[in-house]
Amino acid sequence: MSCYRLEVARAALGTTRVIELPALAALSPAAGEAILTVDKFALTANNITYGVAGDMIGYWQFFPAEGDWGQIPVWGKGTVVLENDSGLNIGDEFYGYFPMASYLVVEPVQATERGFTDGAAHRQALPGVYNNYALMTAGNGFDRQFDDHQMIYRPLFTTSFVIDDYFDDNDHFGASNIILSSASSKTSFGLAFLLRKNRDVKVTGLTSAANKAFVESLNLYDQVVAYDALDTLDASENVAFVDMAGNRQVLEALHHHFGDKMVCSCGVGITHWESRDGQPPSILPGAKPKMFFAPDQIQKRNQEWGPQKFQAELSAAWQAFLVVVDGWVSINHRVGRGELEETFQEVLAGAKPDQAFVVSLE
Template structure:
């Protein structure tokens, strides 16, 4: 019996992990087996784990846990090849880009097969965000080159979120703010947002918040009008109306921003949870802090579905594709 290795993590203790060899299932009618060649694993995947229950990430590739166990699989973006097929529309050898488990192989049930894409029609994925269930058949793309695999799997999912954040800010007229403050300014998603804002002449001033260790790197990108370290917020951050885009989810930084901006903090957008294990200290329990006027947890797949309803067919794909090329060039070279 053939075996396939997969990486599992504890749903409640993300730092705990194990590699498990599981028996490969026999393909059913219409199913295919994809051999995963490689995938990207970044801070973005930590957000998948931290929000696994809230946003359903654990449900994409469920684990058969023994009683009392809480192991799960954090999805990743990568490339795979069809190694076995019971689907006439998806032959062996087809190369695929999309959402996979960090595993040697995975079985899918392709539906809605088109020359350049298909959807995994597995029953357990029907209620999950459609964006993650759609796979691109890159073998059919005349412009495809394997040399572009790394930047694509590393940056495209993040930069698509970046594009959506910029679009959201613009549609909301920047929430009336004079400055956009990006927390964790060195992250790939943050840099993508900064690229989009830099390309928009109507955008407000963009300020990047980062650690002292990353401050020079962020400043050298020239994408931010000002680069401020977290411990400099009280001394250097202008008390002007602001909208916050937070990629890290560190409660201590959030409270420092509340303390500095007060009622000038117009809106708070939480995107990432890479600091999921950070315990709030100091001002976290300070009742004197001015409450945040409005805030949201930004989820790109939902935003895309709703935004596409307001646009002409293909318009979102065209606009975002043009941006993705520019953002990849700006951040990857």
């Protein structure tokens, strides 16, 4: 099996190259290191956002590349194939943050029966959540029939869960209607699922004309409105905006439409990355737009509830989501470098919302 990785030009994500890597047989880990094959991983708009926000948030630093090239991180599964006094066992499988590459060299620290942290020096300044690898055992909460769901949805649904809790915790900021952009995205419909399930608040989905029928078919939103029909929204009620699209035109149009009735405006994603123009944000009527930072709310709940209750609540919501999500989105498996490159371009350009992708490189 040949080993390789996919790199992207950091300033032009559509430009990619494949770099050949030394064969595994030629590798011998240094003391304290382990090598995991990257068996499979999910690709969604979230990964594209890692590239779009790579310089802002430091995503390029996880898996460095040379010069103007970068490696986009993905959520996936890896297996330990080589190790040298690392605390890991050959054959152990881990869920975590990987490059789109045949393998990853890690320097495990704090290895327990639950997982380990990559202690590699270049990752130390980065948020801990991305450096942790979870052992995929039943005892550690992994139901292996849902490996694909874990890598596609879990990072997204966890964010949906935390946003839902943030709104609950703040009495919806007084809004009676919560508006989500990129309503067709997995993070948005996960949030709509939770908002609808947990309480009595109206949920409005904004989407592109091409994705409107899909969003309507989910039956999760009280109303679905295309981006070019924002002026049809009822401006008499207090609204909150959860922005998954990061599209300045949409943001400005909504704030001007609702004025002071916009009581919360919370930036989460940048799916409409091509719409970004690098201009500084304008002063808008209504609540000041601010970025949502999930770790703050997680930390608050861990203090108030304790980590066990937080995990139990998340796990119950996740189980309920797993029951329904396959009715909305089909999972496609893609294999090999040609299909990896095709899938990357497809997701970059905006894949069909009823399709999700799991890629393996061999």
